[in-house]
Amino acid sequence: MAAIEHTALQFSTSPSSSLSAKVHPLVIFNICDCYVRRPDQSERVIGTLLGSVLPDGTVDIRNSYAVPHMSAEQVALDIEYHHNMLISHQKVNPKEVIVGWYSTGLGVTGGSALFHEFYSREAPNPVHLTVDTGFVNGVGAIKAYVSVNLSLGDRQLAAQFQEIPLDLRMVEAERVGYDILKTPMVDKLPTDLEGMEASMERLLALIDDVYKYVDNVVEGHVEQDNTIGRFLFDTIASLPKLSPSAFDKLINDSLQDNLLLLYLSSITRTQLTLAEKLNTAAQYAGMPSPVSATLLVGNLQPSVIVSQRGRSR
Amino acid sequence: MATPGARSFLQVAATEEVASPLRVVQIEGLVILKIIKHCKEFSPALVTGQLLGLDVGSVLEVTNCFPFPVREEDEEIEADGANYQLEMMRCLREVNVDNNTVGWYQSTLLGSFQTVELIETFMNYQENIRRCVCIIYDPLKSNQGVLALKALKLSDSFMDLYRTNNFTGEKLREKNLSWVDIFEEIPIKVSNSALISAFMTELEADTPVVQCDYDRLQLSTSPFLERNMEFLIECMDDLSMEQQKFQYYYRNLSRQQAQQQAWIQKRRLENMARKAAGDEPLPEEDPSNPVFKPLPEPSRLDSFLITNQISNYCNQINGVTGQSFSRLYLTKALHEN
Structure with missing residues (x-):
């Protein structure tokens, strides 16, 4: 019976079920960090995946933690640690529940079936995520599996691991910026204006590309493609049609609003500097009069803001 | 003759005791993601968490962190929170995570973090850890496509004054301390392990436009500005x-x-x-x-x-x-x- 439980079949064909998984970049980072910090003798890291099942059935993997385990010959998980950590995590975010487990290494190995069985008791239909930290095939393969029981009549024969599609598009990582996350050392965080510049450059490059493509098609260098044409048309059609005067007014109005705000904040800053100077001057002279001057200035400010704000809205 | 020599030796010893000032905070990408995840999930509620790492010379390395549960006023729960903190640190030590507290992080609303409470927390931390830092993350500002992370610490001269609780005009003039000198912002460096950098290079989407470009090119900024103005007026x-x-x-x-x-x-x-x-x-x-x-x-x-x-x-x-x-x-x- 034990021999049967150890059997693991691995099919890499496309899955029959519609189940899929989505992984948060934090999970990958966590796994890598745990792998780098693993104990001397161990070769792989195993841990619990936390997250939730979205209404459409996608498993959303949002968090993870490593669980110490014994080495390969003896498959044993530190269950107490696992439970302690789970309780701690749920104190912070009760909505995150166990959705599966991960291990490093390429694909499913023999011992995986046992771990999987353990996690099947913790969560219904757990997902098994493998992260190839060894870059065995030269690529860091990240794969997700679910287990399907193969049974003959009432008898359970084996557990079959089926690969499920894994969504690796990481909007969260994009928000932070891959430039920061993929280089080993970044000396300085980009400021907002630098980021803006980069974004604009990319946008302009894209527009240039489109221009070139359209020119090439018109001149007959490239064969036309109706789908691309429709995309371009849709994009242009999504711009609201405005008369030039209306557009100018729109732009100028917002420009003026912005200028006003800029002016206001600069004035405030000047006032602050001035107020500070006057305050210290008051202390030097030991005379109360300059402070009341500051006060006048300070008092003036809110009313100015209120009256200007009414306009900017 | 021996006395001045001994004194200068003592002086040397004393000067060596003085730690070099904190120049850079070096954060792991993992910590950034963890902070962002925690702060975003609970936004607009403000949350905090603890930073773990190492203090190496003039660099403070932040290598891991963990979130605190949302605090409630109950005393019993407060004790619970302390237990949670100990338990979490014990668990993390077991998987070889650096076990040194180096500060804390917190989320903020449009940068409205400069309060007396923050200073008190700072003083509390400072009592136990010689060098600590507070990392501030602004989820609202980050929606504009900026990575709104800031590392702060209290300036030494301000801390001296705060300890004596003496904020009269004369004292401030004596110390030459103005409002700019309360907080010191420390430059942030980001580091990633080679393994993570390899994975991220592998996983980077090859689309020319990424999410933060969309965020940055968003034309409507008025809600953000309006909130800012409201706070300013207050x-x-x-x-x-x-x-x-x-x-x-x-x-x-x-x-x-x-x-x-x-x-x-x-x-x-x-x-x-x-x-x-x-x-x-x-x-x-x-x-x-x-x-x-x-x-x-x-x-x-x-x-x-x-x-x-x-x-x-x-x-x-x-x-x-x-x-x-x-x-x-x-x-x-x-x-x-």
């Missing part, structure tokens, strides 16, 4: 309240000075009369007289913090308007084409 009101306090104080002070002058004048006249009559003159000072009781000067800490806050809002407004200028001109140029 701060202005607070500041004028503070100023009124000072005005009141100075008015009282000048009234008292006038009274003192009048009293001394009177005493002098009296003394002159006594002299003419051949009597001993009375002393010109009388500490028992209520006129000479010094008036307590209101603390300037609050007005300093408010001023800091205001300048922060101003900076944010400047930044955002600057960005929207470029956006607007871009839109204009695109439309004209």
Whole structure:
């Protein structure tokens, strides 16, 4: 019976079920960090995946933690640690529940079936995520599996691991910026204006590309493609049609609003500097009069803001 | 001859004791993602968490962190929170995570973090850890496509003053401390392990436009600016309240000075009369007289913090308007084409 439980079949064909998984970049980072910090003798890291099942059935993997385990010959998980950590995590975010487990290494190995069985008791239909930290095939393969029981009549024969599609598009990582996350050392965080510049450059490059493509098609260098044409048309059609005067007014109005705000904040800053100077001057002279001057200035400010704000809205 | 030599040796020893100042905070990408995840999930509620890492010379390495559960006022739960913290640190140590507290992180709403509570937390941490840092993340600002992370610490001179709790104008002038000098911002470096960098290079989408570009090119900034202005106005009101306090104080002070002058004048006249009559003159000072009781000067800490806050809002407004200028001109140029 034990021999049967150890059997693991691995099919890499496309899955029959519609189940899929989505992984948060934090999970990958966590796994890598745990792998780098693993104990001397161990070769792989195993841990619990936390997250939730979205209404459409996608498993959303949002968090993870490593669980110490014994080495390969003896498959044993530190269950107490696992439970302690789970309780701690749920104190912070009760909505995150166990959705599966991960291990490093390429694909499913023999011992995986046992771990999987353990996690099947913790969560219904757990997902098994493998992260190839060894870059065995030269690529860091990240794969997700679910287990399907193969049974003959009432008898359970084996557990079959089926690969499920894994969504690796990481909007969260994009928000932070891959430039920061993929280089080993970044000396300085980009400021907002630098980021803006980069974004604009990319946008302009894209527009240039489109221009070139359209020119090439018109001149007959490239064969036309109706789908691309429709995309371009849709994009242009999504711009609201405005008369030039209306557009100018729109732009100028917002420009003026912005200028006003800029002016206001600069004035405030000047006032602050001035107020500070006057305050210290008051202390030097030991005379109360300059402070009341500051006060006048300070008092003036809110009313100015209120009256200007009414306009900017 | 031996004594000065020994003293200089002692001096050398003493100077070596002084730690080099904190110059850079080096954060792992993992920590950034963890902080962002925690703060975003609970936004707009404000959350905090603990930073773990190593203190290496002038660099403070932040290698891991964990979130705190949302705090409640109950005492029982507070004890629970302490247990949670210990338990979490024990668990993390078991998987070889650095077990040193180096500070904490917290989320903020449009940078409205400069409060007395923050300073108190800082002082609490500072008692236990020599060098600690607070990382501030602004989820709202990050929606504009900026990585709004900041590492702060209290300046040493401010901490000295805070310990003695002496925020009179004279003391501040003596220390030459202005509102700019309360917090020190420390530059942030980001580091990633080679393994993570390999994975991220592998996983990077090959689309030319990423999410933060969309965020940055978003044309509507007015809600953000409006909130900023609202906060600014509130701060202005607070500041004028503070100023009124000072005005009141100075008015009282000048009234008292006038009274003192009048009293001394009177005493002098009296003394002159006594002299003419051949009597001993009375002393010109009388500490028992209520006129000479010094008036307590209101603390300037609050007005300093408010001023800091205001300048922060101003900076944010400047930044955002600057960005929207470029956006607007871009839109204009695109439309004209």
